[in-house]
Amino acid sequence: MADRDHDNSSLALERLRAVLRDVPATGDSRIPTERQLAETLGISRRSVRRALEVLEAEGLVWRRQGAGTFAGPRPDTLEEVPAPDANFTEVMEVRLRVEPQLAQLAALRATASDVARMRDILARLDTSDDADARELWDSALHREIARAAGNRFFLMIFDSMDRARHDEAWRALRERARSRANLVVYARQHRELVDAIADHDPVRAGAAMRAHIMSLNDGILKLTSLEALDDAS
Structure with a gap:
């Protein structure tokens, strides 16, 4: 049973939803990394990653390359795009x-x-x-x-x-x-x-x-x- 739980995306999704209930959904609250979540929840990183993809599709989290995963909807800005030179x-x-x-x-x-x-x-x-x-x-x-x-x-x-x-x-x-x-x-x-x-x-x-x-x-x-x-x- 423990091995099955370790690679269980549905269980990962359920546990991540519980984690998010304690995090302000402001769009700028960073949640732990995939590795940290996997260790804390006792579930494989692959399952955590798949669960995060579902949460992102639902608008409950958003991710930025190199910065991490944040609770809440993506802010209404293009901050990840560098500001162009003034022309x-x-x-x-x-x-x-x-x-x-x-x-x-x-x-x-x-x-x-x-x-x-x-x-x-x-x-x-x-x-x-x-x-x-x-x-x-x-x-x-x-x-x-x-x-x-x-x-x-x-x-x-x-x-x-x-x-x-x-x-x-x-x-x-x-x-x-x-x-x-x-x-x-x-x-x-x-x-x-x-x-x-x-x-x-x-x-x-x-x-x-x-x-x-x-x-x-x-x-x-x-x-x-x-x-x-x-x-x-």
């Missing part, structure tokens, strides 16, 4: 194709509490008085819109794309493009965007997001062109 053209190409769709979905699905959070973030953005705060709250606003779209895969793509903000060269470029006149335009565009989402108007929301990103794109293109001319002179 203005690539980032803006993705934003122009993804964020208007997110705005449209948010207009269809946003709740009253979602809109309230957007307006609160917008108020904080409008009163930000330094570059770091503007980056923080601008990112928060766009992410709240992405979250309100209600599509986890889209949110993962947004988070991967938004990590370009962490690059210091990209942050400096964006800040140089934020003239006082541009900040006034961006603030108005943000309000129009949130208003369209609040009115559940996907066509207007998508158009507002596209117009906003195009303004950002044009401002940065103009800045980089002027700087290139200065460097050449």
Whole structure:
């Protein structure tokens, strides 16, 4: 009987479920390794591995190569994918194709509490008085819109794309493009965007997001062109 228990995937699954009941399912709680579980539970590593595959398929655990196994669902990020080098053209190409769709979905699905959070973030953005705060709250606003779209895969793509903000060269470029006149335009565009989402108007929301990103794109293109001319002179 002991030998049979040692190589018993069903028993391994039952015992692992009991182990998980004592581990917070937060997505960042690491559980013991396959070897440690096998020794503790008295079951073969092969059975433990098979049981973990079932638990992963059920969304009760997730695994990352070289990091281990974690209790709970996989976080809605692409943290295991390295953030790409900041490239203005690539980032803006993705934003122009993804964020208007997110705005449209948010207009269809946003709740009253979602809109309230957007307006609160917008108020904080409008009163930000330094570059770091503007980056923080601008990112928060766009992410709240992405979250309100209600599509986890889209949110993962947004988070991967938004990590370009962490690059210091990209942050400096964006800040140089934020003239006082541009900040006034961006603030108005943000309000129009949130208003369209609040009115559940996907066509207007998508158009507002596209117009906003195009303004950002044009401002940065103009800045980089002027700087290139200065460097050449």
